Amino acid sequence: MNDSAPIKTAPAKPESALKKQHLIDPEICIRCYTCESMCTPGAISHDDLNVVVDFAKCNYCMDCISPCPTGSIDVWRIVDAPYSLAEQLTWTEVPAQVDFGEAASAITESLDADVGALLEKAHSGTGGKPIAPASASKPSVNLFSRAKPAIATVQGNFRITAASAENDVRHIVLSFGDTVFPVLEGQSIGIIAPGTRSDGRPHDLRLYSIASARDGEKRNANNVSLTIKRVDGGVASNYMCDLKVGDKVHVTGPFGATFLMPNDAAANVIMICTGTGSAPFRAFTERRRRAMQNAPGKLVMFFGARAPEELPYFGPLQKVPESLLKTHFAFSRIPNQPKEYVQDRMRKVASSIAPMLLSSSTHIFICGLKGMEAGVDEALADMCRANSLDWTKLKPDMRSQGRYHVETY
Ligand SMILES: Cc1cc2nc3c(=O)[nH]c(=O)nc-3n(C[C@H](O)[C@H](O)[C@H](O)COP(=O)(O)OP(=O)(O)OC[C@H]3O[C@@H](n4cnc5c(N)ncnc54)[C@H](O)[C@@H]3O)c2cc1C
Structure with missing residues (x-):
């Protein structure tokens, strides 16, 4: 979904009064009409100026999305009254998204209400509206649905x-x-x-x-x-x-349109995870390795498990060079050793992490079991306290700048 346009505020509406409308960006569209030829319900038409989508006919089948050569087809707005064809035909640009508040967030993420609810729950630990990193690429979402997988x-x-x-x-x-x-x-x-x-x-x-x-x-x-x-x-x-x-x-x-890898090669990315929460961080690391070999930004990972044999990708992770990724493992069930959780490990290396928190290029990503959030939050707060920083101010600042991300389940 194209959510990069500025947002205007409107009085709160019940979610049921809002709809998701499919639109086409006239600024990017090259008028090849491929979408129109793919549209089985006949919702897409054009005149000499614009290609437009009829809200009453669009069934969200998504057949038009992937064949579009420019991405101009992948534009969505949450609306209370859908834009008419006559309005769309006059546009030189797509109007900004009106902000309908919390009620719209589930619809914004997804056509499938259950996905919106799952993501909202997974991102609730962010402590407010999750915002994508400023440098992240524009994601495609909802191309395939339960009805059309x-x-x-x-x-x-x-x-x-x-x-x-x-x-x-x-x-x-x-x-x-x-x-x-x-x-x-x-x-x-x-x-x-x-x-x-x-x-x-x-x-x-x-x-x-x-x-x-x-x-x-x-x-x-x-x-x-x-x-x-x-x-x-x-x-x-x-x-x-x-x-x-x-x-x-x-x-x-x-x-998912917010928990995304920053493209900025100068971004420091602190990744904190347990178990399968490592999945997106494997993706982040591989992206850096393939596309940004000499990135000045640092990748740091805190990864907690009961023991090395329980830690997904333990062997391969040890072969990743430190110049690409600095890993800090924490194990909680090693015989004859004190239990160590990710937050304990973070405290132990606070002196190397705290200076990163001072940088406006630093992002924090937390992923894994819901139970890890509180401990990690306390560790970050302690780390800040010990280094003349105030986590209660830094965290909302980072979140509003698209630099603090939580996905837990
Ligand atoms: C954004 C996001 C990303 C995720 N990424 C990953 C990932 O990368 N890897 C990963 O492994 N998981 C991930 N998950 C979790 C994943 O979506 C599933 O929740 C998980 O795999 C469990 O699903 P399941 O169908 O196997 O279990 P479910 O069938 O949902 O069951 C879960 C538990 O509930 C119990 N249960 C089910 N029904 C009942 C009942 N009626 N009464 C009592 N107990 C019951 C089951 O025995 C089981 O212990 C992610 C979740 C989210 C939200």
Whole structure:
């Protein structure tokens, strides 16, 4: 969704009064009319000036999105009264998004209300409206829905925790074949497990973070990787962890417009995670390695697990050069050693992290289990106190500047 335009404020409206309207950006559109030819419900038309979308006819099938050569088709506004065709035909630019407050946020993120709610919950630890890094690329979202999923093929599925570990965490590679499925580091995809719930309704959609860089798990191979932990009795995680090479999977998304990798090579990125929360950070690191080899910005990762054998990607992570990524592991269940959690590790190296917090180029990303938020927050507050900084002021400043990001589940 194009959410880069400025926002005007309007009186709060109930969510039910608001709608998501599909529009086309006349400034970028090259008038090739490919979208019009793809539009089965006949919602897209044009005159000599503009290409426009009829709100009454658009069924959000998304068939027009990926063939568009410019991205001008991927524009959305939350509206109380949809823009008419006559209005759109006069535009030289798309009007700014009106701010309808909290009620609009679920619709803004997603066409599938359940995805909006999941993301809102996952980002609630941000402590306010999450904002994307200023330098992040514009993400595509909602290209594939539950009604019209992308069909991916499993290319690989292997365990990345030791055989002796209690947790079965898997690295799963999905190929999209000829289907265009553009992603950015930090985004998630939706998985719909086959079958039905006990009440006969289809299973709820589950979100999984993308663990590969935007150009694929294998460069330019149109595939993505995921890091999935098998949850006892869990529907989707067991379905995914049991997949065999060649199996077909229904995928929705991509989702997420704020928890995104900054493109700025000078950005310092502090990544704090437990378990599968490492997935987006694998993507961030790979992006830096591939696209910004000599980036002046630092990548620092705090990664907590019970023991090395429980830590996803422990072996590969140790081979990543420190010049690319500085890793700090924290283990809480090593026999005869005191328990150490990520927040303890952060406190121990506070003197190297605190100076980074002073820089306006520094971003903090927290991802993993919901339970980690409070401890990490306290550690950051302690770190600031010891270095003449006030976390109660710094945190909201970083958030409003798109530099503080939380995704926990
Ligand atoms: C933004 C986001 C990103 C995420 N990224 C990842 C990721 O990268 N990797 C990852 O592994 N996970 C990720 N998750 C979590 C993931 O979406 C799932 O929540 C997780 O895999 C569990 O789903 P499941 O279907 O296996 O379990 P569920 O079927 O939802 O079950 C969860 C637990 O509830 C229990 N349960 C289910 N139904 C009942 C019932 N009726 N009564 C009692 N108990 C019940 C189950 O036994 C199980 O223990 C992410 C979540 C979000 C929101």
